[in-house]
Amino acid sequence: MKRINILLCLVLSVLMAWASQEVGDSLTDRAVDLPDVEPSCLLEPNRPPAIMFTAEGGWGRVLDSYLTPITYKGWHTALGFEHNQACGFSPERWQRQLSLGVAYDHVDNRVGNNTMHHLGGTARWALMRRWSGVFNRHFSLMGGGMTWLHGGIIYNSANSNNPVSVKAYWTLGLQGIAQYDTHLGHVPVCLRYQAALPVAGVWFSPDYDESFYEIYVGNRKHLIQPGWWGNRFDLDHQVTADFRLGGTILRVGYHGTIERSWARHLNTHITTHGIVIGLGGEFLSLPSRSSRVISTY
């Protein structure tokens, strides 16, 4: 019987969430509005996480002077995961976002006789303050801090003792989102620009012509560099449109990344541009079983 009650509550919650969405509430607003529905089975405000899986294809440009002074160009592809949720401590004002991604660039030199492979993984967590109805009731802004962990390699198979450039950095920075909710016909659409801008952190960099053999035999001095806008600049930004199709959200848009660094006379310019297609939705999250109260009357 208890299970039936839980199921009924779940169905009721989803239906109410759907109803509130149909009248044009934004994704995050719904996270706020859900408690008004007051399903009898929940004590805490409901904060449905919005989850999005994305695939990306496009164009990349890679220069890493540790490997070659020549700029390589080619195709870029990536997979991403994004998790947005209002924060428990102040769901009306604060939102957190977790972004995970892997990317691969297959780039060739100008004459086409050599290929480099760039493989990277990124994890980013952001905590943002939300301002709803900034210019009108459809427009909202979010801004806050984020931390960004990135690791990857660029592999040049034609090189001898410098075949790989290792990319690893951890930074703290800023993240912002501008969001506009509208409709395309009867379909609710959320237009969004999002940018993540690292400000300071640390990153791995060998010296100018330091070999990995030297690191292997024990010289690990000065491999970690402090990073700031004076020696590296990174930007991850995207312009997307999220179409709500029933319980599913379809995302299309553009995603671009910029990575530039200049330290120890080593120069890195990596730029990618990709078309993003994603599928996602909202998932109702229940409190933990121990704190869940089931109505008995």
Place this chain on the structure above:
Amino acid sequence: MKRILYILTILLTLTACHDQPQWRDDPYGNFDALWTIIDEHYSFFDYKQVDWNEVGARYRAKLTHDMTSQELFDLCGDMLKELRDGHTNLIASHDVSRYWIWEQYPVNYDERLIDDHYLNFNYKQASGIKYAILPNNYGYMRYASFSNSIGDGNLDLVFSYLSTADGLIIDVRSNGGGYLTNVETLVGRFIDRRTHVGSIQHKNGPGHNDFSEPFDYYFEPTKNHIHYQRPVVILVNRGSFSATNNFVSIMRHLPQVTIVGDTTGGGSGLPFTSELPNGWRIRFSSCPITDVDGTVTEFGVAPDVRVDLLDTDAAQGRDTMLETAFQVLRSRL
């Protein structure tokens, strides 16, 4: 708010944007790219007393706009030969420029002579190592390339088999090098304590004298595996190059080891690779490695016992250098 935007604007102007020179893909652009890459990364200008500016000006004067790719390649190859460096090669799809010092000296090695007259084609092979116990009860190991990875298990079997020999000859003649990690694996069987084996540096900037401080590096004895502590002779020739040169420069400092043969081929700079706009690759010495005394062995390691393979001996089925190794081992017992 305005103040914050102003500060942000100022900070954004500090971004790490640094233009990378991109040369034209024509004879002048490719030549300048090559000259600049060597100028900024090559590590032995002072050691070899090479005036790279003078060399560049002399060869650049020979460039023409309409020269063929082959002519440009030959010109660039000739310029690189001024560095007298076996690790410096210009690599194109049709050719590889080279300055291989062993081409200027006697070969001093005949594999067939050893196989036929000493091993009688009766030998074992493991991890790229050919080994046997000769009739005079000396062990013989032929390691043809440090590119052949050595397994510890294989080495255990090799040294277990050779443990009854009165001495060991390691033949690395015409071994053109390979992976330095294999040097460590092999040396680890001949040392019984942590051993200082040399120093390594790297360029830390584009200037000719921009080098890091020398970093002393050590090898550990291979733990829980068989070690060889009896007298050892290492046979070398001018073709013992690069990683082999490094191996010899380390082993010669061990008390039980004698180096026999010709001076090694050198090549003590760890090579890096770069690229020209036309897709040609350029390999060059970048990280100098010195031996434990701080000696640069770019031009080779002199043997303890100097000997050549004589044609008259070879005609009689005798390897003069191997026979000398026998004498050395007899004198060490």
